[in-house]
Amino acid sequence: MRSPRTGQARARFVRESADVRRQALIEATARCLAEKGVGAISVRAICARAGVSAGLLTHYFDGVEALILATYRDVGEKVAAAMEQAVAQAGPDPRARLWAYLRANFQPPVLDPNLLATWISFWSLVKTNPEIAATHAETYGGSRERLEVLLREAAPQIPRPAARVAAIALTAMVDGLWLELCLDSSTFTTEEALAMVKEAMTYIIEKPRDGAVDQ
Template sequence: MGGEKMMDHKVEGRPERARFVRESADFRRQALIEATARCLAEKGVGGTSVRAICAYAGVSAGLLTHYFEGVDALILATYRDVGEKVSSAMERAVTEAGPDPRDRLWAYLRSNFQPPVLDPNLLATWISFWSLNKTNPEIAATHAETYGGGRERMEVLLREAAPQIPRPAARIAAIALTALIDGLWLELCLDSSTFTIDEALGMLEEGMNYVLQKPRSETVDQ
């Protein structure tokens, strides 16, 4: 609408808008994702707002909607990003463990309790994701993917380390070890004074040894 728009002269009351730098889309997206992770970790789900995220990222509030559909989409992207970071770090640990299958399995398991996976902020972020699972179907789908992928990977490593284990038993063992890890992880995050990381590693190692050395091949005949 071509109205003449008043056109105030700005002789001295200049709005003084902040200068800014132009960045690539990838850079901004990544900054927003990392800011979201920090926000979830430090302030919880309730404190994770558009303004808080953008303040952490050092950008104005309008940018979030410019790069993402909304705050929900950004949280989902953060979930995916964090999940990939974790699984790639674990995979790296496996690669660095060398050729021995047992070493590789142990490296995979213990990497949950070593940097960069064992990071208080990361744990807190993860709990936030869990709490969104019920109300956000996309979060739930991403969780199913992440969990399923991790369990399958662990299953493969298990069968490589102990080929005599039958498939169904390997599945159960992977589920149990994952549950043990998650439970220890959870409590470490909620109250790190309950036990130490070394103690957690000890429990995990004992669980792995039990699963591997269990040679009783009494097939489940129910």
Template sequence: MSSAAKAFTRADPDERRQSLIEATARVLARDGAAGVSVRAICAEAGVSPGLLRHYFSGVSEAMAESYRWTGQQIAEALDRAVAAAAPDPRARLLAYVTASFRPPIASSELLASYVGFWSLTHSDARVAAVRAEVYGDFRAGLERLLLDWRPDIADPARAAIALTALIDGLWLELSLGDAPFTAAEAEALAERWMESLAR
């Protein structure tokens, strides 16, 4: 086999699709929603512009799948944090809550991607559906851990909603940089709120 033939290898179709998903997230983080186009995504992925249409119906679907993938990365980081925690229910819940205040979740790049996704939720039904899915999964995981810790909580769904709002606010400030508090202080605030549920 010639060296030229050896150098040429076709990427696995799943790998090509995934590279386009990840390129979409990078373009969104760098250029915002207005800067995302077939040409920009394919240039970032290092492929010809026609390839995106081979894997997605268009930019909207690529954005939605990029959002889903980003949500999966966050879910995996949360799962790792819970797995590394002490086995008691309170420690597992606290690990889930506070993982958002540290990398890889607390990051300016992730925030930039999320701002782009959020900006599309009112104009793109696919992206809005994925947002509902991602946040629904997060709250469901939080609700399960809350019930493991405090099976007597009167309204675990509302507690999960309130705790999610607190987490999101603290995460946003930390990810923007120059927050008026540290990650450790954010963790302490979240822990204090959690403890208020036990009263």
């Protein structure tokens, strides 16, 4: 007779194996999107890259679109985790934490031409796939909100509406510089991009402001 402990261990092994297989399919999808684009993505291409059968993909996901959605979420979570790790490593100083969050956009694993190719594939689906659009809004909205929180911690004198607008402006600036560096790094260097972002951050934090501060 099999002991309860043996049964629990086997169940845990099965769960872990399922998670490993799902993750392998997600990572294979990210690589296929980066290399071939969304137009060339297929069950066959993904499974060949992952080294699994087509039946395994349909066992874990309701088709390619569901797998692309899971991949978008996975990539977004990894980027967010890298940003949060940078913030945590910056220590307790609010201004250092804000700068670490911004600077992380220009360091691996976030600054990566392959990641750009994957993002482009996701962006191409935003207008046609409601679930991708919702995930996009959640991902970018969460990033802007996190930046706004860090900004208000670093500069509590900034009124809440102004902090929101400043977070949008910094996000747009970072995204534009990130995009240019991934497309053609000969235009300017990473160090120059960081200097531009730091100047903008410093201006926003130190800008004289009139009126009461929203708490």
